[in-house]
Amino acid sequence: xxxxxxxxxxxxxxxxxxxxxxxxxxxxxxxxxxxxxxxxxxxxxxxxxxxxxxxxxxxxxxxxxxxxxxxxxxxxxxxxxxxxxxxxxxxxxxxxxxxxxxxxxxxxxxxxxxxxxxxxxxxxxxxxxxxxxxxxxxxxxxxxxxxxxxxxxxxxxxxxxxxxxxxxxxxxxxxxxxxxxxxxxxxxxxxxxxxxxxxxxxxxxxxxxxxxxxxxxxxxxxxxxxxxxxxxxxxxxxxxxxxxxxxxxxxxxxxxxxxxxxxxxxxxxxxxxxxxxxxxxxxxx
Numbered sequence: 001x002x003x004x005x006x007x008x009x010x011x012x013x014x015x016x017x018x019x020x021x022x023x024x025x026x027x028x029x030x031x032x033x034x035x036x037x038x039x040x041x042x043x044x045x046x047x048x049x050x051x052x053x054x055x056x057x058x059x060x061x062x063x064x065x066x067x068x069x070x071x072x073x074x075x076x077x078x079x080x081x082x083x084x085x086x087x088x089x090x091x092x093x094x095x096x097x098x099x100x101x102x103x104x105x106x107x108x109x110x111x112x113x114x115x116x117x118x119x120x121x122x123x124x125x126x127x128x129x130x131x132x133x134x135x136x137x138x139x140x141x142x143x144x145x146x147x148x149x150x151x152x153x154x155x156x157x158x159x160x161x162x163x164x165x166x167x168x169x170x171x172x173x174x175x176x177x178x179x180x181x182x183x184x185x186x187x188x189x190x191x192x193x194x195x196x197x198x199x200x201x202x203x204x205x206x207x208x209x210x211x212x213x214x215x216x217x218x219x220x221x222x223x224x225x226x227x228x229x230x231x232x233x234x235x236x237x238x239x240x241x242x243x244x245x246x247x248x249x250x251x252x253x254x255x256x257x258x259x260x261x262x263x264x265x266x267x268x269x270x271x272x273x274x275x276x277x278x279x280x281x282x283x284x285x
Contacts, residue, residue, distance in 0.1 A: 044170055044195060047116060048078040051225055053163045054172065054196055055203075056234040062176060062187030064160070064234075073285070074232025075159055076142040077278040079122050080106070080135060081224045084274035086114055088123055091273050092132070101266050101277040102284065105132035118162060125154045135274070136281035164188040172196070203229065203238045207253040208246060215257060216270050223257075224275045230258045231282040 046054070056064040056071050064071055083089045088111070091104040098104050111127050113120050122142065126132075133141065140146055144155035167173040172195050173188040190196055206222045215223055229235045239250045258279060266276035 044172070046170070046195075046199075047119070047166075048082045048221070048224055048228060049075050049118065049159075049163050050167055050170075051199055052078050052228050052232050052234065053160060054167060054190070054199060055229055055237055056232060057164075057173070057188065057190060059190040059193065059196070062173070062178075062189035063185065068233050070231065070233040072159065073139055073143050073145075073282070074228050074234075075163065076139045076156065077231060077282065078224075078228050079118060079142065079156075080138060081228070081272075081274050081278055082116075083114075083119055083122065085220065085224070085272065086119075088112070088114065088119075089126060089274075091135070091277060094267075099263075101262055101273065101280045102134055102136055104277070105134055106138055107132060116166075118156060118159065121156060129154075135277040136284065139278070139281055139285075161186070200238050200241070204242065204246075204250060207250045207257075211253060213253075215260065215265055216268050220272050220275070224272070226254060227258060227275055227279050230254060231279070 052071070052074055053064075056068065058064070080089070088109055089106055090109050091101065092098065092107050094104070106126060108123070108127050111123055114123070125142075126138070141151055141154040142156045144152065146152065146154075164173055164175075168175055168188060172190065172192040174191045176187050176189060178185050178187045202222065203226060206218065206226065212218060226235075229238060235251075235254060239247050239254075242250060262276035262280035262283070265271055266273045266280075
């Protein structure tokens with residue numbers, strides 16, 4: 001057998017192995033305990049961005065607070081974490097010169113489609129960008145907060161509306177028009193309150209009944225959602241229904257969690273680096 005044949009077979013095996021890993025990571029995401037908390041919602045699979053927006057929406061009014069200027073960047077951070085957890089992107093390896101999370105560039109692991117339009121659009125941007133960029137820069141680019149006119153093409157437009165439409169398709173929101181004197185606005189009231197309450201209770205339990213006082217022992221998606229809810233300024237919505245005593249405990253524990261040093265937590269063996277890199281980026285901004 002020739003060397004060329006050997007190489008061809010090795011290449012084929014390598015490609016098949018990569019596809020298998022991507023398939024397994026997508027499968028693990030679908031089978032996550034977070035996605036199977038109740039019989040009512042067992043068929044509903046939400047991305048981190050959809051969960052953050054759902055937490056931020058007023059149930060009856062169907063829009064987020066007009067004073068919330070954090071949720072846009074929070075949703076972009078959610079996109080990066082979601083892609084990392086699905087095995088599509090990662091941070092470049094730790095080196096002596098690049099030890100900090102915010103110094104390390106985002107690398108493409110696979111451009112295999114995820115089936116989500118926003119995730120796949122972001123993947124295309126990351127694939128086409130040379131030289132590569134850091135997590136903080138990507139959040140700024142995807143949000144459109146850049147002074148470089150040549151980089152405005154990377155801005156993701158109408159993100160909230162596109163995520164809301166996904167939630168409408170999944171039967172969680174509906175679409176209405178509301179008149180605000182000077183203008184009409186499309187709103188998305190919550191119709192599946194069971195799903196939202198399940199999500200709220202999951203986060204409440206994570207800092208109360210199921211509190212483990214160690215982020216490395218927490219479910220990764222729950223940890224990511226707590227970080228994103230804090231960064232998007234929607235954590236108050238999650239804990240507002242609690243009694244005063246439980247509210248104080250929940251907020252203090254969540255505060256302790258997000259005030260941990262991302263550089264320390266990100267280097268621990270079981271850590272998901274992208275979660276801590278996104279937190280570091282928001283802490284700096």
